[in-house]
Amino acid sequence: MQRIIKQLVFFIVLLIAWEGIVRAGGWTPDVMPKPTDVWQALVRGFEDKTLIYDLIASFERLFVGLLISLVLGIGIGILLAKSKTADETLGSLILALQSVPSIVWLPLAIMWFGLNEKSVIFIVVLGGTLVMTINMRMGIKSVAPLYIRAAQTMGSRGIDLFMRVIFPASIPYAVTGIRLAWAFAWRALMAAEILSTGPGLGYTLKYASDFGDMSLVIAVMILIGVIGSIVDYAFFQRVEKNVMRRWGLETN
């Protein structure tokens, strides 16, 4: 509870300071809006339902893209962990690609798929797949040899060993992978939406910027941040913590 009170006080002070500084500086809302302007833009957006449609559209793409990247990431990750040749070849490519922000693929994606949903989903998939692959690979490779030896003495080997021991033992890494994939995919989605087409939160941000509506720009930014942290705190961190505890990996 202590923590929540501290956070609450911090954000209230932050908002008051923001409001005060903008009033004192005499900036107009098209340069630096006040929190009250942003709040109005947010309310307006929800009242005329544009932000609601944006949220639905963004989440649809995110869901499809993330799902594809998780399936791909788990598959490729297992392949890299199991095949030395694949790891040495495809693995090095994956590592190299990871340092390329997925949004730089957008020009190519637009050439291939057109300026539409598919391009955006492609960018989201790229954003999520690589990090999922790397975590899944680590997860399979980090399975305690003791588990494998124990399972072997109980007559388990091959596919049975993989399905009943190696894969479940790698779940803590997979969960971290899913959490990071979500974070990467969410960022990639926003970038792709700003640069391509709507509806979507990123697109509305770009649209607001074109019309000089900085209140709406900040409103969308806050929405992006709030959704990102809610999903991370309320869902992923909780799941991750439970898995870590159950798997006996918790460090206190």
Added chain:
Amino acid sequence: MFLHIDGINKQFVNNKVVNDVLVDVNTTIDEGEFVSILGPSGCGKSTLLSMVAGLSEATSGEIKLEGKAIKKPGKDRGMVFQQAALFPWLNVEENVMFPLKKEMSKKEAKETARKFLQMVQLSHYAGHYPHELSGGMQQRVAIARALAMNPKVLLMDEPFGALDEQTRARMHAELEKIWIETRKTILFVTHSISESIKLSDRIIVMGTQPGTTIADIPVDIPRPRRFDQKEVIQLEKKISLLLKNEIDKVVKEELAYAANH
């Protein structure tokens, strides 16, 4: 001849230096016998046990169980490690059912798991997860899991080495009780002289550099044995003396290594 260990040699090659871990190890273990393999660290006793389990291969020699050469791990040999090695994503009952999945129906597997959990007095913890149990309880589940698949031999690799003194004493009593109940053949690796005297019918003493058997001592003291019994103390002294030379060798080796590095 139930379990026959015949001329086992094991070498590790490290940077082209050949290291003899086990040299010419021979012994025979009868059905229903409780045999300890006792030796200082580095004598290869755990390596020998993992060969019986089929988890590692001998450089030469052969191990036969009921006349059949051991090549791979199998359900006829249950293994209990120093760490319980329970699967954390399964609860206690599911862990014990793990080796039973293929050969019996779910209902039968459940009944079998219940029976062996009862034997280690953990029936009330069937639904708990491993991280909720103490080290001693986890090790009891591991024993139940190994026994549940009805192996011909139970292999135990310093199973109580990571437990505190009091828990270990309780585990000794419990293992003895289980052994009397089931009359399983048990091969028990330990570096504790008192543990081997407390539990086994026979102690195979191993020396180091190279690892080989240096004595085979029957323990003819009625059970349950107490640490303050005269016979127990005498035997302990005798084995201590045997091992002293071996431990001196290890110390000398370590000092020489330290001097050269």
